[in-house]
Amino acid sequence: MTDSFGGIVVEGLARSFGPVQAIRTIDFQAPPGEVTALIGSNGSGKTTLMLILASLLAPDSGTVRVAGFDPVVHPAEVRRRVGWMPDTLGTWESLTASEVLRTVGALYGMSPADRSRRADELLRTVNLTEFGRQAARVLSRGQQQRLSLARALIHDPEVLLLDEPASGLDPGSRLELRTLLRSLAAAGKTVVVSSHVLSELDEIADRAVFVSRGHSVKTQTLDEAGSQLRRYYVQAQPMSALADTLRSQEIRFETRGDSRREEFLVQLGSTAEASWLLRTLVLAGVVVTAFAPAGGALEETYMSLDTDRL
Amino acid sequence: MSTAAPSLMPRTGPAVTTLPFWSAVRTVFVLETRQRLRGKGWYWMLGIWFVVIGFVFVLTSAYSDNTPNEGGMLFDLVVGFVLGFGLLVAPGLSANAVNGDRAGGTLAILQVTLLTPGQLLMGKWLASWVGSLAFLVLSTPFIFWALALGGVGGAVASVSLLMLAVQLGVVCALGVAVSAIAGRPLFSIVTTYMLVALLTVGTVIVFALSAALVTEQRSITTSSYNPPESALREDGTLDETVEWECYTQTYVTDVAHTEYIAWVLAANPFVVVADAVPYTYEEPEEAPPVQGFAYTGGTYYAPGVMEGVSQLVRQSQAGPDLEVTCEEALQGMRPLQQETPIWPLGLGLQVLLAVALLLLARRRLTMPAMRLPQGTRIA
Numbered sequence: 001m002t003d004s005f006g007g008i009v010v011e012g013l014a015r016s017f018g019p020v021q022a023i024r025t026i027d028f029q030a031p032p033g034e035v036t037a038l039i040g041s042n043g044s045g046k047t048t049l050m051l052i053l054a055s056l057l058a059p060d061s062g063t064v065r066v067a068g069f070d071p072v073v074h075p076a077e078v079r080r081r082v083g084w085m086p087d088t089l090g091t092w093e094s095l096t097a098s099e100v101l102r103t104v105g106a107l108y109g110m111s112p113a114d115r116s117r118r119a120d121e122l123l124r125t126v127n128l129t130e131f132g133r134q135a136a137r138v139l140s141r142g143q144q145q146r147l148s149l150a151r152a153l154i155h156d157p158e159v160l161l162l163d164e165p166a167s168g169l170d171p172g173s174r175l176e177l178r179t180l181l182r183s184l185a186a187a188g189k190t191v192v193v194s195s196h197v198l199s200e201l202d203e204i205a206d207r208a209v210f211v212s213r214g215h216s217v218k219t220q221t222l223d224e225a226g227s228q229l230r231r232y233y234v235q236a237q238p239m240s241a242l243a244d245t246l247r248s249q250e251i252r253f254e255t256r257g258d259s260r261r262e263e264f265l266v267q268l269g270s271t272a273e274a275s276w277l278l279r280t281l282v283l284a285g286v287v288v289t290a291f292a293p294a295g296g297a298l299e300e301t302y303m304s305l306d307t308d309r310l
Numbered sequence: 311m312s313t314a315a316p317s318l319m320p321r322t323g324p325a326v327t328t329l330p331f332w333s334a335v336r337t338v339f340v341l342e343t344r345q346r347l348r349g350k351g352w353y354w355m356l357g358i359w360f361v362v363i364g365f366v367f368v369l370t371s372a373y374s375d376n377t378p379n380e381g382g383m384l385f386d387l388v389v390g391f392v393l394g395f396g397l398l399v400a401p402g403l404s405a406n407a408v409n410g411d412r413a414g415g416t417l418a419i420l421q422v423t424l425l426t427p428g429q430l431l432m433g434k435w436l437a438s439w440v441g442s443l444a445f446l447v448l449s450t451p452f453i454f455w456a457l458a459l460g461g462v463g464g465a466v467a468s469v470s471l472l473m474l475a476v477q478l479g480v481v482c483a484l485g486v487a488v489s490a491i492a493g494r495p496l497f498s499i500v501t502t503y504m505l506v507a508l509l510t511v512g513t514v515i516v517f518a519l520s521a522a523l524v525t526e527q528r529s530i531t532t533s534s535y536n537p538p539e540s541a542l543r544e545d546g547t548l549d550e551t552v553e554w555e556c557y558t559q560t561y562v563t564d565v566a567h568t569e570y571i572a573w574v575l576a577a578n579p580f581v582v583v584a585d586a587v588p589y590t591y592e593e594p595e596e597a598p599p600v601q602g603f604a605y606t607g608g609t610y611y612a613p614g615v616m617e618g619v620s621q622l623v624r625q626s627q628a629g630p631d632l633e634v635t636c637e638e639a640l641q642g643m644r645p646l647q648q649e650t651p652i653w654p655l656g657l658g659l660q661v662l663l664a665v666a667l668l669l670l671a672r673r674r675l676t677m678p679a680m681r682l683p684q685g686t687r688i689a
Contacts (some may be wrong), residue, residue, distance in 0.1 A: 048688075054422050055422065055677060056418060056421060056422065056678055056679065057677075057678050057679055058679060058680045070532050072678050075677065076327035076328065076424055079327075079422055079423060079424055080326070080327050082422070084422050086415065086418060086419070088415040089415060090414050090415020090419060091416065092345060094345050094348035094349060095341075095348075099344070103340075104419065104549070106334075106337045106421060107329065107334065107337055107423035107424060107425045108423055109326040109424055135348075139388055159631060170621050177514050218321075
């Protein structure tokens with residue numbers, strides 16, 4: 001029933017809704033003490049997976065262990081250990097932020113003293129203390145998102161499932177979210193984050209699971225992602241000198257089409273290769289004004305999978 | 311999100327997997343009631359209710375100023391009115407309790423906690439019941455007014471109010487259950503109204519239609535006192551000195567044996583309330599001896615709305631009277647005494663329906679879900 005691994009282990013998961021096969025086969029692992037990113041396009045089955053992990057949806061087949069428990073057989077054990085932040089913002093609008101947290105705390109069996117202390121702490125953590133006494137309907141989208149995060153944390157769960165936690169957050173809040181998630185992982189929690197903002201995940205996640213059309217297509221750690229084939233963009237003054245040098249080194253390049261500035265894209269196998277190219281360019285007298293990875297490591301993987309984007 | 315990260319503190323609270331039943335129910339109840347008290351809709355409904363019921367009450371009391379038993383009539387009217395309007399209000403308060411939360415995205419948040427579906431439904435039901443009882447409480451000024459006019463026994467008043475409260479509870483239970491079963495609030499509210507209509511109007515229609523099934527040709531005998539032909543003078547006026555005689559006639563006609571189908575009416579909320587109330591009836595002084603036309607037929611008996619319902623039910627329970635003697639005719643319209651109370655059957659049927667729906671609702675709310683209702687999302 002339980003296993004020493006804790007965290008989340010999913011094997012051969014499948015789930016359909018009538019004729020729609022939302023999840024075909026997903027294998028997924030999220031170890032404790034790490035932030036695991038769940039990446040996939042819209043409708044790839046991310047939210048369905050989250051619902052199964054949160055014990056709201058039963059899988060058709062496959063095994064699921066959350067913190068060592070099967071959500072179908074022992075839902076209460078799972079619920080006690082899991083904090084879930086849904087992608088939809090639902091809140092009791094006429095309740096104050098503090099009341100929302102204390103109500104949910106009560107429903108996790110916390111004593112009145114515990115839940116009000118915890119609610120106050122979490123409101124401070126998500127910078128909503130000043131809204132603690134105001135109805136939740138006055139909160140902006142980003143503030144509601146933060147309240148939702150605090151709600152998911154109220155019972156100090158071992159496993160945290162965050163569905164698109166960063167959407168609607170301003171840059172400052174994103175930074176704080178990142179810090180918070182890293183500190184939760186450092187405290188040994190299992191953190192699963194789904195998001196479209198891949199550059200965001202680059203800096204939070206330790207590992208990533210890519211899902212596409214209901215399949216888990218790739219699992220990689222960020223270290224692996226960093227050492228893979230990557231594209232860099234290069235700018236120089238003038239661009240013609242750069243083009244000449246690249247041609248002489250027999251490095252293929254293309255003009256980046258999706259940017260305002262004129263820049264070249266080159267594909268390089270590793271960071272060593274990148275530093276070699278930069279040194280070569282500089283030594284050849286090219287005035288390099290920009291030299292950087294074209295996207296985050298996860299974005300590179302996502303684009304290279306290239307499976308079901310329109 | 312300060313970097314102080316107090317969320318890293320050690321586990322708070324006891325590691326439980328079940329909540330004490332009533333404490334969880336209370337949490338849901340408080341959650342629901344708090345929202346209701348902070349919204350505007352409920353107060354508007356209460357205000358409109360008070361105005362309408364006040365209007366009807368004042369109007370009726372103005373018209374019935376000199377009728378005997380005014381207090382009883384008015385009390386009966388208020389009870390009937392509160393029941394009728396309560397049946398309209400209660401679905402509105404209860405029938406979006408669960409799927410309204412689903413639409414608002416808050417149901418799933420409750421479902422991932424340790425709250426069980428039974429606790430959720432119980433809390434929502436109690437909250438909507440208490441919410442609708444406020445309408446009953448708001449009617450108390452008129453009830454007390456009617457009571458102050460006299461003529462209503464304490465038992466009648468308390469049983470009437472108790473049964474009203476019970477009926478509101480039944481309708482709220484139906485509403486909450488349907489709201490968990492049906493996907494959309496609009497659909498569940500309409501469905502609950504249909505269920506209420508089934509109980510109030512449907513039972514009467516079924517009763518009326520099935521009367522044909524129990525109708526047979528029987529010979530019946532009726533009797534009445536009439537002036538004999540000899541009393542008729544040639545100029546067409548009556549000779550007042552001639553004594554009236556008992557005339558009996560027997561004929562064959564269609565008779566509906568309503569005693570076989572009276573139970574159909576049992577689950578009707580009006581019947582449940584009216585049948586449960588122990589209406590008192592003061593035996594009138596002995597009917598005056600038959601002398602000429604001094605006697606015009608029976609003592610005066612005018613039941614109020616609810617008491618009338620109670621009488622109709624008792625009549626149909628008794629079935630047709632195949633032989634009316636002159637003595638019976640003399641007594642005129644007398645209230646029928648209760649033979650077999652029908653309301654326990656009716657309330658039993660209602661509770662059975664509500665419990666069956668609530669069990670279905672509980673299954674629907676049990677997570678993890680195997681199948682979802684068409685067109686719904688969990689979150």
